[in-house]
Amino acid sequence: MLLIARDKTKPLEKLKWSKNGLKLLDKAVAAAPEDSLIRLLRGKAVFKLPEKHFRRTQTVIEDYTFLIDQEMRQEGTLEPEKYSQVVYDLGEAYHRIGRNKDAEMCWKRLENQTQDPEMQQLLSTNLQSLEGKPEIEDNKTESLSSMLVGAALAIGNAFSRWVEKEKKKEKAALRRKRRKNKKSRR
Known part of the structure; x- marks a missing residue:
């Protein structure tokens, strides 16, 4: 369903x-x-969703933390590349919601573990971007446009539900009318 949503062009259908x-x-x-x-699938799917519309970054954090803890308890549950990606993405998730200290810890941990020069360069760049930033930033302030988009989505959802209810009412009325006509013909 998430892959179908990705390919939809209408925002309400996507949602x-x-x-x-x-x-x-x-x-x-x-x-x-x-x-x-299952945790890996949900974490990967949710990681790609925009936080401002879905508010699911905490789910990513829970799933990826679970996976990392499981790997630490029982090494080999994740392939090394997947493990590195999970740790990196966990840092991104923390950064996305303003938990800079937690993001830094993830990226430093990975920087010490990885031998991949491209990954080390990326991590170095990310860590530099955190320098001078507070441990926790308040990312809860939304722009007017993102609030309007959220309101439009909510209104659209309510309207879609109302339309569906009206269609069901019409179908039920049509069925009753057909039954009534059948009885009157007998």
Whole structure:
């Protein structure tokens, strides 16, 4: 559903498919909270969603922290490349919500572990970008345009639900009318 959402062009359709896909992933994690594959799938899917519209970065943090803890307890649960990507993305998630100290810890940890020169360069650049920033930044202030987009999405969702209810009412009325006509013909 999330892949379908990615390819939709209409924002409300994108949102509808995304929310349905997220519900399924959340149910899968609730049913099997210790399953690292499900956590990895949900974490990767949610990581790509914009925080300002979905507010799911905390989910990424929970899933990736679980995966890293599991790898530390039982080495080999993740391939080295996937593990590095999870640690890097966890740092990005922390940075996204203004938890600079936590992002720095992730990236420094990875910088000490990786031998990949491209990754080391990227980490060095990211760490430099954090210099002089507070440990925690308040990223909760939204621009007027992002608030308007959020309001438009909420209104669009409410309107879509209303339209669906009206369609169901019309269908039910049409079925009743057909049944009534059948009875009157007998």
